[in-house]
Amino acid sequence: MTTDGTPGPLYPDFRSEAQRRSDGRIAAAQSHALTNSNADSRRADAMIRRLQAVREQLQSGPGDPPGLIDVIWPDQPGQLPILVARGQLLLRDPAGPPPGAEHDDTRTDGDQGRDPTPYDQAVSLLKELGYEPRKVHDEPPGPLPFRTFLTRGKGGAELVQNRDQVRKATGADVDLNYVCVTGHTVKDEDTPELTAVDPAFPPAGIGTEPIFRPITVAVIDTGINREDRTDGWLATIDETTLNEDPLDVLPADGILDVSAGHGTFVCGVLQQVAPQCTIVVYRKADTDGMATVKDIGNAIIQAADDGADIISLSMATPGVADEAPAALLAAVQTVQDQHPDVLIVASAGNNGSEVPMYPAAIPAVIGVAALNADLAPADWSSFGDWVTCSAVGVGIASTFVPGVEDEANGTTQNFGPNAWAIWSGTSFSAPQIAGTVARLCQLSPNPITPVDALQLQLLPGAPNEAGYGAKLLLLPGS
DSSP states (O other): OOTTSOOOOSSOOOSOHHHHHHHHHHHHHHHHHHHHHHHOHHHHHHHHHHHHHHHHHHHTSSSSOOOOEEEEOOSSTTOOOEEEEEEEEEEEOSSOOOTTOOOOTTOOTTGGGOOOOHHHHHHHHHHHTTOEEOOGGGSOOOSSOEEEEEOSSOOHHHHHHHHHHHHHHHOOOEEEEEEEESSSSSOOSOOOEEOOOOOOSSOTTSSOSOOSSOOEEEEEESOBOOTTOOSSTTTTSOOOTTTBOOOOOTTOSSSOOTTTTHHHHHHHHHHHHOTTSEEEEEEOSOTTSEEEHHHHHHHHHHHHHTTOSEEEEOOBBOOGGGOOOHHHHHHHHHHHHHOTTOEEEEEOOSSSSOOOOBTTTSTTSEEEEEEOTTSOBOTTOOOSTTOOEEEEOSSEEEEOOSEEEEOTTSOEEEEOTTOEEEEOSGGGTHHHHHHHHHHHHHHOSSOOOHHHIIIIIISTTOOEETTTEEEEOOSOOO
C-alpha cells in the first residue's frame, strides 16, 4: 500500500525487502542525476557537444557513418535545446508516392503543363537557398510523403529561418528533421545499474490466464539484444539483423554506448505486465538513443500496417515554438485514418517542465509521465495538460544487455548473461501503460479495442493530478 493509503501495485514485486532497499538507493541516485541535469543546463550542453564530436570523428571513418546532429540552443528561460539532423529539411508532397515508391528527383515547376503547386514552388525556393533533394538510393523508402532536402554549412538556427521563409512564401508543408532522444535532452548520469534479481518467466501469477484475443505491441526504440539469455525472458521476441541493438558502435571501444540496451529494457517491462502479448521490435534509434522524426514516422505507419494493435514509443523531442513536428503529425494522422483502433503510447520526457514533448503531446497519442513509487510526481518528469496518464518511472527493474558500462564516478560495471538492471525515466512508464492495455484486451471475453480498454477499463477510478493525468500504480518501482 502506498503512503496515501491507495492499494499497492497491480503487478507483484519479485524482489526481497533487502533488494528493494538496495535498488531504492540506486533509484534515488538516478532521480538526483536527472533532477540536477534539468537544473544545470551545462550538463546537457556538455553531453550534446561530446556526442556531436564523436559523430563527427566517426563520419570520416569506415562503414556507415552515424547521422550528424545540430542544436537549436534556447534563447529564453524555460526553453529546451532542440536536436535536429544536420543540414536537413523535410518537404511534404501532397500527392505523395505510394508506399515504397521512388520519388521523382527531376520534377520541376509546371511539369506536364500544369501550374506550379506550393510543393513545386517550395522545391524551387529550396534550391535557391542551397538545398538539393536527397537521392532515393541514399534514403530507404517509407510510407511518409516527405522528401529530405540537404544543405551544407547551415546550423540549426539557419535551418529554422529557411523553413519559415519557404513556408511564408509558398504555403508548403516544410519542417525540420528533428531528432528524438530516449532520455533527458540526452541521457546524462541516469545510467542503468545492475540489480541482483533472477525472476522466473512468466512472472508468478501472471501469464497463465486464458487469452481470448492475441495482441501485438510494436516497440520503436534502439532495438533488442538478448544475447546469451537462458532465463526465458525475451525469448519469444524475434531478433534479426534489422532490429538487433549493436550496443557498442559510438564509438566501438569495448564500452556500452549511452543508450545501449534501452529497447531491451523496454521489452522486459512489457513482458512483466503482458507476458503473453506478441512484441515486435523496430530499431530506429541508434545506441546514443537518437532517431529522426522521419524515421520514427515511417516506423509508426509501418508498425500499424504490419498489424500492431499498440505502438510503444520511449522517445521525445520538443518543437520550435512548441510546434509539433510535421512528420510525426502526418504519421499519427495516417494511423488514425487507416487503423483507427491502433493505440499509440509515448513517454512524456525527462525534462522537468511543461514544454510539450512529441510525439507524446500530439492529441491522438497517449502521453505518459513518471511518478515515484508513492505516486508523487517525479521531479524530473515532463508534465502538462498534454499528458494523459502517468506510472511509476523511478527505479524500474527490467532485462538488460551484456557488456561493460562506464559509471559516473569513473568506475565500470559488468553486465553478464541474464542481466537485470534498475533504470529511471518516463521511457519505462510508457511501456507499462502499453502492456497493461494489451493484457486487458487479451483477458476480455468480449472483444475490446486498445483505445476502449484504456479509456473504459484502465483510466476510470484512478486518482488524477493536474499535469500528470490519471496516476496508475502498475509496476512497483523502487
